[in-house]
Amino acid sequence: MLESKKMRDGVYWVGANDWDRRMFDALIPLPDGTSYNAYLVQGKEKTALIDSVDPLFADVLMNHIKDVAKIDYVISNHAEQDHSGTIPAVLSKYPAAKVLTHPKGKTLLMSHLSIDEERIEVVEDGDTLDLGGRTLEFIFMPWVHWPETMVTYLVEDRILFSCDLFGSHLATSKLYSSKEEKVTEAIKRYYAEVMMPFRSLIRKHLAKLDNFDIEIIAPSHGPVHNEPEFVIKSHKEWVGEENKNIVVMPFISMHGSTLSMVDYLTDALSEEGVEVVRYDLTVTDAGRYAVSLVDAATIVVATPSFLTGAHPLVVSAAFLANALRPKLKHGVVIGSYGWGTRMADQITDLMKGLKLDMFDPVLIKGAPVKENFEALDALAATIKAKHVELGIV
Ligand code: FEO
Numbered sequence: 398m399l400e401s402k403k404m405r406d407g408v409y410w411v412g413a414n415d416w417d418r419r420m421f422d423a424l425i426p427l428p429d430g431t432s433y434n435a436y437l438v439q440g441k442e443k444t445a446l447i448d449s450v451d452p453l454f455a456d457v458l459m460n461h462i463k464d465v466a467k468i469d470y471v472i473s474n475h476a477e478q479d480h481s482g483t484i485p486a487v488l489s490k491y492p493a494a495k496v497l498t499h500p501k502g503k504t505l506l507m508s509h510l511s512i513d514e515e516r517i518e519v520v521e522d523g524d525t526l527d528l529g530g531r532t533l534e535f536i537f538m539p540w541v542h543w544p545e546t547m548v549t550y551l552v553e554d555r556i557l558f559s560c561d562l563f564g565s566h567l568a569t570s571k572l573y574s575s576k577e578e579k580v581t582e583a584i585k586r587y588y589a590e591v592m593m594p595f596r597s598l599i600r601k602h603l604a605k606l607d608n609f610d611i612e613i614i615a616p617s618h619g620p621v622h623n624e625p626e627f628v629i630k631s632h633k634e635w636v637g638e639e640n641k642n643i644v645v646m647p648f649i650s651m652h653g654s655t656l657s658m659v660d661y662l663t664d665a666l667s668e669e670g671v672e673v674v675r676y677d678l679t680v681t682d683a684g685r686y687a688v689s690l691v692d693a694a695t696i697v698v699a700t701p702s703f704l705t706g707a708h709p710l711v712v713s714a715a716f717l718a719n720a721l722r723p724k725l726k727h728g729v730v731i732g733s734y735g736w737g738t739r740m741a742d743q744i745t746d747l748m749k750g751l752k753l754d755m756f757d758p759v760l761i762k763g764a765p766v767k768e769n770f771e772a773l774d775a776l777a778a779t780i781k782a783k784h785v786e787l788g789i790v
Contacts, residue, residue: 398437398461402572404613405554407439407531410621411446411461413454414568421566425590426682429583430568433479434617436558437462438551440528445470446494447549447558448617452482459486467491470526472533473498474560475546476505480617485510497526499537501545525552536609538562538602540595555612561591562602563628565619574620576627582688583619584628588635589687594722596636603633638724640694642789644780645725647676647686647714648699654733654764655701661770662697662731665777670790678710683717690723694787695780696753698744702734707743715747727783728753729776733761754783 402410412434418427433450435458446468450458462468468491473481476498484506488494498506500519506512520526522537532552539546541562549558565574565583574580592599606629614622614629622628644666650656663673674689690696696718700711707715707730718725728748730741741758759776761769784790 398464404436404556404572404615404621408551408554408556409437409461410572410615411435411437411458413450413457414570415451415454416568418568421590425566425684425687427566428682428684429566431566431618432568434615434619434621435461435480435483436615437465438528438531438533440531442529443469443527445472445526445528445533446487447472448474448480448560449483449487451479452486455483455486458483459490468494470494471496472535472549472558473502473506474549474558475543475617476502476509477543477561478509480560481506481510485512488512488516497535499545499547502547505543505545520547522547536605538605540598541602542591542595550609555610557606557609557611557614557625559614559616561617562599563614563622563632564591564616567619569620572621573623574628576624580620581627581631584631585635585691586684586688587618588632589691589721590684593635593687593691594720596722596724599632600636603629603636635691640724640726640787640789641672641692642670642784643672643674643689643693644695644697645674645676645686645689645693646697646699647678647681647711649678649701649708649711650699651701651703651708654761655699655731657765658731658733658759658761658769658773659699661765662773662777665774666780669777669781671777671781671784676714678714686714687717687721690718690721690725693723693725694784694789695727695729696725696748698728698730698748700730700732700740700744702732702738702740705737705739707732707740711744712747715744719748719750722751725751725753726787727756727780729756729780730758731760731773731776733763733765735763756780
């Protein structure tokens, strides 16, 4: 093991950095790569490996543990392949090792990785495992972000191995995070992309963690957090119901008319004291857009007509907002059309899962004129008034 990755005597990070990965889930750009974190925990009698790495990096993990004579347990906190994909190789090298996992994790490991049933033992919420002077406690946390996810607490060392929860897509040679660095942005980006759809459940999970004394959070992506308070506090804020005085405005413009509306409304909202975060969907990445949805109170979707409907890139942005389940409260569709359009109904329908209070759309034929700008002034005033009602202005 690497001495630079020692968390305690007998507790090591043994994962892999994926410095050059630039896309996750074939959707989310990874500007800073990512890591797949695995951890070795050695007790006086038994040794456990917590999670593994993406199978493309199996050699890296196996090299990190090449001098480990015996692994008794592989703890699988999460069956997704970026963490479980190298478990079969570990089981081959250590034929006496057993996999310990959530009951649903067992079926997923069998179906996704063809791991033999007899190599897997299930644990229950609250079960403990004595390694000899070191105790692992298993805490079920479903839907962070799969149904089988659990976290593992190392009691004596007060280390929480949190699987994807509290993670970040960030490759780094450093073991520990620092809140002054870009990790703060990276963990918010990760939360927005992966965890936000489950925020009401995560709120309960975070309350459960209040009962644990946590000195270190060791997630399965990105650096380890030895200042866990800022990570927990940030997540509590993000999963809460309180919005910020922010309008997020994804848009496309094909001939400049919709852009004129976006520009005008940006200024009008700014004059009303409302912050606007705009995204030209031809150049922005889905991760930045997702981050802005974490806190915003209102979404303004701006689209030109494309044939008779909304532009496909705007359709995608509306679909993504609906899937990510942010705490948005209000929405509206604006844009310019050529001869007829169904775009407001389309976008409203795509976002209906968010249960937004939708304002009347502002749709104009061709280029905007004086009364259209007046309609945008009125919309800005309405948004401001709604934000005042929310108590965020
Ligand atoms: Fe990082 Fe859900 O796997």
